[in-house]
Amino acid sequence: MSKLVIVESPAKAKTIGKYLGSDYVVKASMGHLRDLPKKKMSIDIEHDFQPEYVPIEGKDKIIKEIRSEIRKSDFVYLATDPDREGEAISWHIKELFKLKDKNSRRVTFNEITKQAVRSGIENPRDIDIDLVNAQQARRILDRIVGYQLSPFLWRKVKRGLSAGRVQSVATRLVVDRENEIRAFVPEEYWSIEALLQTADGGRFSARYYGDANGKAELKNEEQAMHVVNAVTGKPFTVGNIKRGKKKRTAAPPFITSTLQQEASRKLNMTPRRTMSIAQELYEGIELGEYGLTGLITYMRTDSLRLADEATAAAAGFIRGRYGEEYYPGKPRVFKTKGNAQDAHEAIRPSNVQLLPEEIRKYLTPDQFKLYRLIWSRFVACQMADAILDTVSADIVCEGQVFRASGHTVAFPGFTAVYEEGTDDEKKQDSAGKPLPRFDQGDKLTAEKIEPSQHFTQPPARYTEASLIRAMEERGIGRPSTYAPTISTIIDRDYVTKEN
Structure with missing residues (x-):
């Protein structure tokens, strides 16, 4: 019995062909074979949004080759990608070549390994029409938004622009963030860093925290210099020390x-x-x-x-x-x-x-x-937690409190293999370094006391990574659309990338 397997890409066809052996012919459709024609709306809005599909221009040769293989085959496996788009491609192939249920079935592979491919072939199923309809709804909505809004943009803004269901919202996020940045009014604040030394030569830095009343913010140079003058040349003493253990758990696998x-x-x-x-x-x-x-x-x-x-x-x-x-x-x-x-x-x-x-x-x-x-x-x-020995100490001088914190790794756990990155560089830098040994009541000398002026910063512009995170948090787009959406808004100059 001759069997035909239709996949989306030639690379996948090659790998699957190797696993299935000579009883199977594996052909690639190179994506969709049928779609809405480009030159007209092709959606009958008056009659339940009925779409009109036609074979895609330029795909004649592939369609001919697949038709020829279907005629030679007793059974057809529709093995396009295991997502909504793949389900729709399989449905379009079935409709285009008028395949019957008795001699065609849908199969999916979550991974392209021998076991997964064989298991997929052994467990065929019907095409999931709900997934197909979900893809059709998006495709129809894209067409309605694109074809009715884009001409409006051409008249009012510039020819060649296009409006899209997801790209318009992603562009809006970037615009809103830019407006936030432009409206931002920076505020001045100061920090004071003390470079301290223990009796046996250990060095570490502590940052100004406040006074006996608790945390205090330094709003201007006068307040900062008041603290600097009060502690310059005076002895520093180790106050409360908190030691503890902190667990860190690995990030989940990738989506x-x-x-x-x-x-x-x-x-x-x-x-x-x-x-x-x-x-x-x-x-x-x-x-x-x-x-x-x-x-x-x-x-x-x-x-x-x-x-x-x-x-x-x-x-x-x-x-x-x-x-x-x-x-x-x-x-x-x-x-x-x-x-x-x-x-x-x-x-x-x-x-x-x-x-x-x-x-x-x-x-x-x-x-x-x-x-x-x-x-x-x-x-x-899948690895054990990392365990950190943490220490936080208040260093006191003339009623002013400076705070130092650090950690040492007691057990590396999952960090022996991998640590997750972060969009916030400050967060990464402030992870904490090991502190030298000292005890409550120890006297310390200050090598340097350094005040610094700062201004509050506006929210950062999006990177591609943080824009994807913002879209995901707001439920904009799906996993398959993040990358093409961002590419589209950059390629069409709706947004620009700097640095």
């Missing part, structure tokens, strides 16, 4: 939005580039003796769910590589947000034993960096 944010922060990759490389890792890379191998699970997801076999594999790897104390004793489970589709797992490596360093020679530099990021985040999310 689409957090992968794009972290790749932007740590690897300086644009969301579009991140998704393009993630697609390559998902579809399969030639790994020498391993052959073509899909390295990560599907990269368009808003779910933090992990498969039981994945967490079990992580547990075995962590115990073997780092030791029993680095594993928390049971798999970590992360709660997915209430409004998530939860259709797929979180983004993780398909095989945790494929260490980034060991397969580096088969990957491009960007593929290696992104794979290492995904691999590290997944392993770390």
Whole structure:
């Protein structure tokens, strides 16, 4: 019995073909084969928003090749991507080639591994018409908004502009932030840093906190110099010391939005580039003796769910590589947000034993960096908490209180593998350094007392990472639309990137 499998991309076709063997022919549709025609609205608003679909211009050769393969085949598997768009592409293929239910079924693969591909083929299903209709509703809404608002923009603003359901809202966020920045009135404040030395030569810095009445803010130079003059040349004494332990838990595995944010922060990759490389890792890379191998699970997801076999594999790897104390004793489970589709797992490596360093020679530099990021985040999310010994001390001089805090790592836990980045540089810098040994009542000498003038800052302009986070928090767009939306508003000069 000859079987045809239709996927979206040639790279995926190659990898899946290898896993399925000679009984199967695997063809790539190269995305959609049918869509609304470009030159007219093609939505019958008066009759229940009925769309008119036509074969896409320039796809004649692919359509002809697929039609020819369908005629030769006894059964067709529609194996487009496991998301709403993929479901719609499968439905369009079924409609375009008039495939019957008895000889065509839908299959999905969350990861392109031999086991996952075989399992997908063994568990075919009907096309999920609810997913198809959700995609159609978005497509129709895009067309109505675009075709009715864009001509208005051409008349009133400039030809060639386009309005979009998501890009208009993303542009609005940037505009609102810019207006906030322009309206911002800075306020002056001062800080005082004291560089102190212990009797045995240990050095550390403490920042002005307040006085006996509690925390105090220094609003101007006069207030700051009053404190500086009061403590200059006077002995400092160690007051209250608080010692404690602090636990830090690993960040959850990646979903689409957090992968794009972290790749932007740590690897300086644009969301579009991140998704393009993630697609390559998902579809399969030639790994020498391993052959073509899909390295990560599907990269368009808003779910933090992990498969039981994945967490079990992580547990075995962590115990073997780092030791029993680095594993928390049971798999970590992360709660997915209430409004998530939860259709797929979180983004993780398909095989945790494929260490980034060991397969580096088969990957491009960007593929290696992104794979290492995904691999590290997944392993770390299943590891034990990091434990910090924290210390906070009040240093007193002439009734003025300075405060110093720091920490040492008692047990590295997940930080042995990975630490999450942050958009806030100040937060990263103030993480705290180890303090020298001292006890309550110890006398300290001040090497330097330095007052500094500051002004409050307006909210920062968005980076691509922080704009994605803002869109996600407000429920604007879906995982698959963040990158193309941001690319669109930059490419069309609705917003510009600086530095």
